[in-house]
Amino acid sequence: MRQRFSLALLIWLFVVWVLLWGKLSPVVVLFGVIVAVATLLLFPLPTRSGVFARPLRLLMLVGYTVWDLLTSAVGASWEVLRYGRKTASAVFAVPILAEADHVVVASANLVSLTPDTFVLQIDRRSGIFYVYLLGARSDGDVASAYHQVVELQVRVLRALGGADEIRDLRERADRAHRARKENPATTASSSPPSSSESFEEEP
Structure with missing residues (x-):
């Protein structure tokens, strides 16, 4: 049992x-x-006996998720009320920081909980999340969402990840942040995984 x-x-x-x-x-x-x-x-x-090995970090993750839910719900509602059918959207690629399946799934689920983001595809072979973003009206909006997804993965790993994955976590996260800043075109697309268009606007 x-x-x-x-x-x-x-x-x-x-x-x-x-x-x-x-x-x-x-x-x-x-x-x-x-x-x-x-x-x-x-x-x-x-x-997995170590799921509750870091209860404080787990509570911090829950608190962060609840706050993110509230703020993104307000933002998504304002976007829809303001622009209606002309609400803009985009799909962007984010590196997966974790190796353990339960951490990858937890990260994807928490990203998808918020009203303005949703993980469309998990490419385990390439180590990439393809994330749909509602309200992407500029590259700055996509960049902000990208960095937020990276930092969410950091929080999930610190709460649920193994010691070996946490050891160089900050270094992997910093590399992911730099990848977006150095070459934003490689992390934005209109559809996973081959399109190179950065933004799409619904008619």
């Missing part, structure tokens, strides 16, 4: 469920527990 059921994964799935709904009501809590338990029983996942 320890191979099949993990309290750490149960709590993590429950937190993701609550964040997806955006509220903490009795119905959300009840179905969150049911969905989390059913997921672990029907789809056994490998247990």
